[in-house]
Amino acid sequence: MKKIYLLILLALIGIKVSLAQPSAQTDPDIYVCGPCNGSCDNLQFDKPGKCPHCGMVLVKTKLSDFKKQLALKPVTICFYLQDGVEVLDFAGPMEVFIAAGFNVFTVSKNYKPLRAQTILFVTPDYTVDDAPPADILAVFGGDTGPGVIDSTVIAWIKKQKVQSYFSVCTGAFILGKAGLLDNLTATTYHLQIENLQKAYPKTKVLANTRFVDNGSVITTAGISAGIDGALHVVEKLRGRAYARGVAEAIEYDKWVPENGLVINK
Incomplete structure (x- = not known):
């Protein structure tokens, strides 16, 4: 009986962990153009490098922080x-x-x-x-x-x-x-x-x-x-x-x- 309760407890913990993982992915790291007052200031990229539009080095930031900047x-x-x-x-x-x-x-x-x-x-x-x-x-x-x-x-x-x-x-x-x-x-x-x-x-x-x-x-x-x-x-x-x-x-x-x-x- 104790083993059954333990299995149920572990299953519940596993469910909580699996539910928490997707929420962590809602605010991923992204890469954005350094501010240059061009249209590319509004673009986001999924990997480091240089902006293909202005040549600025892309900066790593959080998606939520980037959205806040755009909303200001x-x-x-x-x-x-x-x-x-x-x-x-x-x-x-x-x-x-x-x-x-x-x-x-x-x-x-x-x-x-x-x-x-x-x-x-x-x-x-x-x-x-x-x-x-x-x-x-x-x-x-x-x-x-x-x-x-x-x-x-x-x-x-x-x-x-x-x-x-x-x-x-x-x-x-x-x-x-x-x-x-x-x-x-x-x-x-x-x-x-x-x-x-x-x-x-x-x-x-x-x-x-x-x-x-x-x-x-x-x-x-x-x-x-x-x-x-x-x-x-x-x-x-x-x-x-x-x-x-x-x-x-x-x-x-x-x-x-x-x-x-x-x-x-």
Whole structure:
């Protein structure tokens, strides 16, 4: 009789194990293209190798994680540009965000083509009067004086209902004028650290820091540091593995995530 009970028990255990095995297979490992903002970002493969469409090395991930990435709401970023804006200040982060699959549009005070660093003309997509809503508002360095960033622009910035603000280089002065750096920690172009501190004494300004993340306000150091800050934004929203894939896609091998300061992790 004991043997019969033991056989029944083992049979029951065997049934439970066999039922559990198929469920484990519902979340298999798959291989996907590193983010390149192409249609192949939505494809999945069953073995390692290179993407046949763009040539990116395929990345191993879980099917469930891949589905979560695909289901995420697209991120919309507004780039406010002004006459005299530094080219790499906005072009570097723009490359990062586009590779990450984010929606980027440009805004200026009016539709007149603006001159970036005296050599490049840029026609904005929108003006401060008709710009659509965005998740993130980004501002950049170059000429950020009162003749360019006047009260109309500052009033527009203050009205924006965004999730976060992002500045590169002396774009921090624009956020400061809008009162967005009060009682926060920030950074800017290395030659403007003292000037930013004098202009906005309520702000703690740090040197030798690639970016400072206060949660809803992120500032970066000068020019190329904007790329690091943009990758940090991608990491916050999509994870480090995804951000690293973006860095590889744009061949930026200098990214060190820990080079920035994240306050209140």
